[in-house]
Amino acid sequence: MKVFGPSFRRRASLVIVCGMLLVGITLVAGESMRSRPNTVIEVVAENLAFRGNNPTLYAEPGSEVKLIFRNEARGIEHHLVIEGLGVETAILRPGEREEIIFSVPMRDTVLTYSCYLHPIMKGKFVVGDASTLSASQAATTN
């Protein structure tokens, strides 16, 4: 009695091919998840503004962002919150820094970031690009 006949070998090689295919698909899927846009945004608090005149910040929808917040003011505490995302740093003393990693919503939107200690420290956090921002500005002026 032949145990390893031609049909067995054919089936065995099919299983091996399928297995290799599965491993390949898993690797590719894992790779594409790891290569999602990972944005690093650095925000620096100076005396009574975020450096760069409270700049507009941009992030791609669905991306993962690492926010680095540094307080380089002299003798003034600052904090940073992005409204609507639940992203908020502690109140930082001069010289301190904090990093927060968070996920950005999938849909384009324009949010506000600010320091609640100083209401004039306020800028826009845009999920999307410049066209998202201009569309939202057109909507608010109409």
Ligand SMILES: [Cu+2]
């Ligand atoms: Cu502040």
